[in-house]
Amino acid sequence: MRFQRDSSPPPYLNRADQYRLLALCVMLLVIALAIREAANPQTWAWLLPGDEPAELAPVEDLEDISFLVKEGRGQRNLAPDEFIAVQSDDVAVPEEATGEPRTEPATSRIEVDGDLLKNVDDNHLGWRRGDLVALQAILERVRETPLDDLVRAQGEEASFRVINTEPELYRGRLLHLRGVLHRLEVFPQEGVTDPAKTVYAGWMVTEDSGNHPWMVLCTELPPGLPPSQSMEVPVTVSAYFFKRFGYGTQDGATLAPLLIGKQFHLLPTVKQDRQRTESITYYVLAVLAAICLMFGLMLYFFMRSDRKFSKSHLAKLAKSSHDPQPVDLELLKRLETVDPGEAFKDFKAPENDGDQQS
Numbered sequence: 001m002r003f004q005r006d007s008s009p010p011p012y013l014n015r016a017d018q019y020r021l022l023a024l025c026v027m028l029l030v031i032a033l034a035i036r037e038a039a040n041p042q043t044w045a046w047l048l049p050g051d052e053p054a055e056l057a058p059v060e061d062l063e064d065i066s067f068l069v070k071e072g073r074g075q076r077n078l079a080p081d082e083f084i085a086v087q088s089d090d091v092a093v094p095e096e097a098t099g100e101p102r103t104e105p106a107t108s109r110i111e112v113d114g115d116l117l118k119n120v121d122d123n124h125l126g127w128r129r130g131d132l133v134a135l136q137a138i139l140e141r142v143r144e145t146p147l148d149d150l151v152r153a154q155g156e157e158a159s160f161r162v163i164n165t166e167p168e169l170y171r172g173r174l175l176h177l178r179g180v181l182h183r184l185e186v187f188p189q190e191g192v193t194d195p196a197k198t199v200y201a202g203w204m205v206t207e208d209s210g211n212h213p214w215m216v217l218c219t220e221l222p223p224g225l226p227p228s229q230s231m232e233v234p235v236t237v238s239a240y241f242f243k244r245f246g247y248g249t250q251d252g253a254t255l256a257p258l259l260i261g262k263q264f265h266l267l268p269t270v271k272q273d274r275q276r277t278e279s280i281t282y283y284v285l286a287v288l289a290a291i292c293l294m295f296g297l298m299l300y301f302f303m304r305s306d307r308k309f310s311k312s313h314l315a316k317l318a319k320s321s322h323d324p325q326p327v328d329l330e331l332l333k334r335l336e337t338v339d340p341g342e343a344f345k346d347f348k349a350p351e352n353d354g355d356q357q358s
Helices: 015-038 112-120 129-141 148-154 159-163 271-309 314-322 324-335 340-342 353-357
Strands: 174-186 198-205 214-218 231-251 253-261
Touching: 015 271, 129 231, 129 253, 129 314, 159 253, 174 214, 198 231, 214 231
Parallel strands: 214 253
Antiparallel strands: 174 198, 174 231, 198 214, 231 253
16 A cells, blocks of 8 residues: 655745845846946936037127118217106007906017008117107006917927027017026116016026027016026027117127016026935935845844854754764774785786797
8 A cells, every 4th residue: 555645845945045046136137127227328418418419509600790880860869878668659558458368379470550660770770769669658558468479379490590680580489598698687777666676687608609699678577587697597588679779888889689578487507406416416415225135134144144044953954964973983093904905915917928939
């Protein structure tokens, strides 16, 4: 009669060793993934953002653009620093003044009387009386237009050269500029006492303008941007092109494109990028510390398990089963040993057949 065994043979590795091998495989997988990610240069772009040199855009030659200021003709020119706020009957009354909310969104072209823009003249020093009525109308229109509407209108990306060579084509159209703001000051207006109607003049340069600035009039200031005579702040702005404005410098009179917008939008600076990089660095260091702590705890538990096993009765039995017993060693000493070379001492080589025949 035979009896079948239901129990399976014990595994070669016990349960503790199986868990240990599984943990080691997981650690090896994490290390392999970490090596793969570390080999990718883009992984370290957040840590060293300035290592790769930025591709510089070619600077456009602007020597063929005329920046000469014309002599006044027709209406009397005001002084370069003279500005008079005026009101004309031709200027449409804003809907907010009548109590009706304005609902139409901003468009790519300013909605004012077309005759007002026709009276605007370029290339003159300071302000002319024909420009003031149109300027006031555009300022009022920009004040009542929400900033989000101007941003959603997506102004055109016109170059500095095109604006200076074809100002009549772009007059009253919404443009989008991206550059560096170097100067921001309160725009002087005689006869304006309402703080809500304060206008700010900003001077900024773009990649294609070289050392020639743009002049942007804004009705509001963004948070964190106070007026200053010297600054280097990366900004963007959506504003309506008005005219080529003539102003005086130490080297003489020159011209700049004049735009009218709501406010500047600040771009992240190098300091802000550095703060963001430092915060990401702390986060990555915390993750690495957590991984190292996890590996350290695993090694600690492995070593603790080894010490615990070495003190157990099973370890003593396993050690004693492989060590020779004293009785066995004594019996081995009593065994008689025979030298195999002694069997060949009396051995003689056989004589040759030739010697026997002779």
